[in-house]
Amino acid sequence: MSKPAARIRLADAAFALFDERGYEQTTVDDIAERAGVGRTTFFRHYRSKEDVIFPDHDRLLTLIKDRLATSSHSTGLIAVSDAVRLVLLHYIDEGDLARRRYTLTSKVAVLRDREIASVARYQRLFREFIADWMGDPTESASLRAELMAAAVVAAHNHVLRRWLRGETSDPVVEMDEAMRDVVALFPAPSGSGEAGDAGTTLVAFRTGQDLDTLLPSLRRLVEGGTGR
Secondary structure (H helix, E strand, C coil), X not given: CCCCCHHHHHHHHHHHHHXXXXXXXXXXXXXXXXXXXXXXXXXXXXXXXXXXXCCCHHHHHHHHHHHHHCCCHHHHHHHHHHHHHHHHHHHHHHCHHHHHHHHHHHHCHHHHHHHHHHHHHHHHHHHHHHHHHHCCCCHHXXXXXXXXXXXXXXXXXXXXXHHHCCCCCCHHHHHHHHHHHHHHHCCCCCCCCCCHHHCCCCCCCCCCCCHHHHHHHHHHHHHHHCCC
């Protein structure tokens, strides 16, 4: 069996040491030694011991930007939902590493602070996209964009934490359902071609519910959007 890549060995060593000694008591040199590499190799892969813990947010934010950039005005909400799903799938692919990070950040205040700052970057990106999608420079529209971005991030974090705690076996389905609820809270702006007399737009999400169960909710949503 081939030896794991240095980056993976460093991450495994770091989390093992954090469990054994605590985060504050573990140094970069300790991590490098446990992984069987030199200090230079550590800094080739990570800027600090904090960076070993967190995912590559810069790369994830770039993935989100790229997905949002491919959307048209009529597919903006779908793009937001897809972008949120991309982030969730990244954590799911990490598997046990994501759960170990969750446990660690729950205990260490400085790591929680960094996580909060990272969440703010995602919310800002969604807010800017949604504000542009709405195409309304008024203060009330700015507030709606802020509220919708906050709801998007809150929905993602709610489902992610349920998965991290082992409370859901299908987080992707739950995420799609959560985003359906978020979208229902914020109808398309008037004159956008997505509501009113310009026609009807349906945004589809995968769900475990059968059609008969869904129809009453869909009917209420449609009737509410047409002002009946």
